Amino acid sequence: MNLFTLDNLFLLLTGLVAIYLLWRFYTRWSRGKALYDVYYMMGFLVLLVSGLLLIFLGLGILGKPAVLTVASLIPLGISMGLVEQYFPQWKKAFKWFALVGFLAIAAASFGGIDLLRKIAVPLFHGAAGLVIFIGPFIAKGAAKGFWWVGIGGLLIGLGGIALAFLSLGSQLLFFSPQFVMTILTPLLLLMTLAFTFGFVKDIRK
Numbered sequence: 330m331n332l333f334t335l336d337n338l339f340l341l342l343t344g345l346v347a348i349y350l351l352w353r354f355y356t357r358w359s360r361g362k363a364l365y366d367v368y369y370m371m372g373f374l375v376l377l378v379s380g381l382l383l384i385f386l387g388l389g390i391l392g393k394p395a396v397l398t399v400a401s402l403i404p405l406g407i408s409m410g411l412v413e414q415y416f417p418q419w420k421k422a423f424k425w426f427a428l429v430g431f432l433a434i435a436a437a438s439f440g441g442i443d444l445l446r447k448i449a450v451p452l453f454h455g456a457a458g459l460v461i462f463i464g465p466f467i468a469k470g471a472a473k474g475f476w477w478v479g480i481g482g483l484l485i486g487l488g489g490i491a492l493a494f495l496s497l498g499s500q501l502l503f504f505s506p507q508f509v510m511t512i513l514t515p516l517l518l519l520m521t522l523a524f525t526f527g528f529v530k531d532i533r534k
Contacts, residue, residue, distance in 0.1 A: 335514075336383075336388070336513075336514040337384045337514075339514035339515050339517065339518045340380045340381075340383055340384050340514050340517065340518075341380075341384065342518050343376070343380050343514070343517045343518045343521045344377050344380045344381060346518070346521045346522060346525055347373045347374075347376050347377040347380070347521055348377060349525065350373050350521070350524065350525050350528060350529075351370055351373050351374060351377070353528070353529060353532050354366045354369045354370045354373070354528075354532075355370065356532075357532050358370070363414070364413055365409075365410040365411075365413040365414035366410070367410075368406045368407070368409040368410035368413060369406060369407060369410040369528070370406070371402060371405075371406035372402065372403050372404070372405065372406025372407040372410065373403075373406070373407075373521075373524075375399060375400070375402040375403050375406065376403050376517075376521065378399075379396070379399070379400055379403070380517070382396070383514075388513070395438070395439075397434065397438050397450070398431075398434055398435045398438050398439070401430075401431055401434050401453065401454070402431070403485070404453075404454060404457035404458060404461060404485060404486075405427050405430075405431060405457060407457075407461050407482075407485075407524070408423070408427070408456075408457040408458075408460040408461050408464075409423065409424065409427055411460060411461060411464040411465070411468070411478075412460060412464070414468075415464060415468035415469065415470070415471065416464065416468075423460075426456070427453075427457070430449060430452065430453035430456070430457075431453070433445060433448075433449035433453070434446070434449050434450055434453060437449050437450070454486070455486070458482060458483075458485060458486025459482075459486070460482075461478065461479070461481070461482030461485060461486070462479050462482035462483045462486055463479065463482075464478075464479070464482070465477075465478040465479040465482070465527060466479050471531060472530040472531045472533070472534035473530065474526065474527060474530035475527050475528075475530055475531050476527065477523050477524070477526040477527030477530070478523070478524055478527030478528060478531075479527070480523040480527070481520045481521070481522075481523035481524035481527065484516055484519055484520035484523060485520050487516075
């Protein structure tokens with residue numbers, strides 16, 4: 330196994346940026362004990378662990394049911410954090426939606442229920458991605474530059490939905506299996522950098 334590849338370099342850089350962001354969230358959480366910081370930390374901790382697994386086990390693990398299920402915690406954590414922080418009037422309903430979506434993905438993945446997976450995966454990833462993409466642009470009281478989180482949401486949405494379609498044996502537009510695997514690791518790095526730019530602006534306000 331060759332660990333010194335361009336993909337692994339992108340994944341390593343992504344992990345380092347994720348560690349920095351986890352530290353910033355933890356520092357803010359230690360001061361205010363805000364629940365949204367816990368959700369954010371959950372999402373980026375899963376991103377960090379997923380990146381390490383991809384480095385040591387290869388991109389082939391993306392097709393495994395456990396990986397698909399656990400990876401859903403990335404958009405779950407970030408979207409729940411945004412709703413908790415900036416749209417508290419919707420947080421209860423969104424938590425139920427997120428819980429049902431996560432359980433549906435888990436049941437479909439481990440149970441091999443293709444019909445449920447074809448419904449749950451695009452629906453859940455699509456909804457969470459829209460929250461992460463649109464939310465920062467309309468959040469009241471957010472720091473200037475917080476819209477970078479929305480750019481990260483756009484990138485995670487495109488990547489997540491493309492991977493979801495591939496896991497279902499389909500193709501989204503021009504996102505062929507080869508193309509998705511080529512852009513996946515640099516896309517993860519760009520996504521994490523965009524999130525970092527936006528969230529650090531928010532933390533410093």
